[in-house]
Amino acid sequence: MTPLSRLRAADLLPVATIGLRSRPARAALSVLGVGIGIAAVVAVLGITRSSQADLLARIDRLGTNLLTVADGQSASGTERPLPATAAGGVGATSGVQASAPTAEITDVRVRRNELVPSAGTAGLTVRAADAALLSTLDGHLAHGAFLTDLTGRYPVAVLGQVSASRLGIADLSGRPRILLGGHWYTVIGILNPAELAPEIDRSVLIGFGAAAQDFGHDGHASRIYVRAVQERTVEVAAMLGRAANPEHPEDVAVSRPSAALSARLDAAESGTALFVGLGAVALLVGGVGVANMMVISVLERRTEIGLRRALGAARRHVGLEFFVESLLLGAAGGAAGVVLGAGATYALALQRGWQPLIPGSAVGLGLAAACAVGAIAGLYPALRAARLTPTDALRTG
Incomplete structure (x- = not known):
């Protein structure tokens, strides 16, 4: 009976990052695409929260x-x-x-x-x-x-x-x-x-x-x-x-003069929805860029995939390798986006004299969204890589 092929968890990360380490410039651009979308979302939510907090403090100070x-x-x-x-x-x-x-x-x-x-x-x-x-x-x-x-x-x-x-x-x-x-x-x-x-x-x-x-x-x-x-x-x-x-x-x-300040709160909230939507569009574009990079990576590494399959790697191992690689790209983009968005929030808040506030939900949802985008973007390339047979991959590689 042929023993089942296994891939240790300790080996998964080095194998999954081969494509990232061999093509760092392309990986960095894919990370940047996701990061811009997350940065836009985090910055909009952070700047809005900071300005609203300042406005509420002014209303409380001046009285309604x-x-x-x-x-x-x-x-x-x-x-x-x-x-x-x-x-x-x-x-x-x-x-x-x-x-x-x-x-x-x-x-x-x-x-x-x-x-x-x-x-x-x-x-x-x-x-x-x-x-x-x-x-x-x-x-x-x-x-x-x-x-x-x-x-x-x-x-x-x-x-x-x-x-x-x-x-x-x-x-x-x-x-x-x-x-x-x-x-x-x-x-x-x-x-x-x-x-x-x-x-x-x-x-x-x-x-x-x-x-x-x-x-x-x-x-x-x-x-x-x-x-x-x-x-x-x-x-x-x-x-x-x-x-x-x-x-x-x-x-x-x-x-009631304070009603004008309260109306600015409502206007800020309506504007937030618009800019968060634009950030989501940027994130979607970044996800498409990750998917495109992963598809190209599968095509470029067909020989490697065929060799690994010939040596006993299971379909699930090959698919998991590319899926984790895409997930790492999304996570890296999310982390970079949070840092960029937080930096933009702090810069503008300090310039305007506000107290910088970044909602924890914005950071958490931003990272989760980036990981989700990376996972979805890598799903098709991972399935495509897993379907390759050793003979086809080696013959066309």
């Missing part, structure tokens, strides 16, 4: 309980200003922790001095603001002080971050002054960026008293910032329209 009440529009598109009683009604609403009315003062030119042409405003807006605005927004000063009930009666101004930059005022040294319309105002403060109120960044803030005295403002608020009790934010938002304008609540625009 800031609301705004502003002039609305009628069904015909006509602007409907808030009534004079809006600020009082909003401030008295149950669940409101703090509120601060503001009003845009139109047709007022903002200039650094009288030598600057008065044709434009440099994209800046003059706003009358209540002394409670800074605390309501949970804002912070970069320099100086904010408006108070007392200083708001005098020609003093606080600059938003963008306003200060465009006017060329970096600090308060030398008691800088600016020209609003035909009136000089002393700058007493510069704000840090207000992420949930970008319109404040582009504003020059003055008191309601000064706005009435110099520009004839009637005291009406055009935008009211509201800080609600966190647990009652949705409930308060539903009540603010009627609180601001009891007769026509539908003419009041109530918004």
Whole structure:
């Protein structure tokens, strides 16, 4: 009885890597093809997770309980200003922790001095603001002080971050002054960026008293910032329209600034699916490259296969040799892809100031997908090699 041919496990790896060691350049290109696909998937998931974590941290830091009440529009598109009683009604609403009315003062030119042409405003807006605005927004000063009930009666101004930059005022040294319309105002403060109120960044803030005295403002608020009790934010938002304008609540625009940040999370998630799909396509192309290399390898090594079969190697041993070789290519590509993807994630996260986060599931699934691609790509070449008979392989090798 002829004994069964055996292939020891210790011999399988050296035999399976003969093709890889004899043609390293071709093997490296096949590994790179798989690696690019895995790198794309890992990098997309890692970058998305890092950016989302940063965005969630910003939302938590800024709070989701800031609301705004502003002039609305009628069904015909006509602007409907808030009534004079809006600020009082909003401030008295149950669940409101703090509120601060503001009003845009139109047709007022903002200039650094009288030598600057008065044709434009440099994209800046003059706003009358209540002394409670800074605390309501949970804002912070970069320099100086904010408006108070007392200083708001005098020609003093606080600059938003963008306003200060465009006017060329970096600090308060030398008691800088600016020209609003035909009136000089002393700058007493510069704000840090207000992420949930970008319109404040582009504003020059003055008191309601000064706005009435110099520009004839009637005291009406055009935008009211509201800080609600966190647990009652949705409930308060539903009540603010009627609180601001009891007769026509539908003419009041109530918004939640943090909703824009939350919408960015949804947009990031939808974009992730697209880029992961592109990474999967790249991985598929890499798998085709591995399969192509393995088929060529079988054709080139027909003599070797025939000789091994003639010396007693079983079909399963020959097939297993090529299958393991393809599996190793996929695994190597997966490992290289994870390293490349992680590197791209860390580089971009550090550049943007994010905390680098790479999901463990992305690493695990990436390696598993690469191995699966390698196994599938090597299945047909392995079966083809196993079907070769010794006589055919030696005759055509």
